Amino acid sequence: MDESWGLNNADLMQQIGTLMWAVNDDKAPKMVENMAAMRVGYEVYQRLSGQRDVDALRNQTIMAIAKYVKDHPKASKEELLKEISKQIALFVKKLEEI
Template sequence: MDLESFSLSNVDLLQQLATLEWIHNGDPAMLEKITAARVGYELYERVSGHREIEALKTQTILAIAKYIKDHPKASKEELTTEIVNQIKNFAQKVEKM
């Protein structure tokens, strides 16, 4: 059995502590608050597209880094052109969301 599968994120740990509080003391208030916060955050992430934008940002940075690595002798103008093209590509993808 992999003990890593039992590992909890900070938010999951808080949720489990609130559940234990509820089980032992019969007071669901903390559990309700943490659950409401998690649901609210998840709805925000889904509606805002924040995760997708962050993924696109990471892809753009990696593409620029790859170009620099693959073209170590590129001129300043070539680097500028590539960076501008990557940023335009990023902006177009964000606009399509």
């Protein structure tokens, strides 16, 4: 999902309040309840799973590999393989620290 779905603490509390209101008020539109539930659920998943950290780490690894390729346009296949292997090993090491 798009990062615009991410919520800071105040926004999360507001969405929880909206969800509570929508669940307890028979006149509240079902769509409001569904959207608040999806946003709260998404944010809780992101916070508990650490998925944002994994995504950021993956993007850093890809950018490091792309930078190496750009900075070394005449690198041999062996050199590229060595650098990619190095970056993947760093990714795995950082991932284990999360």
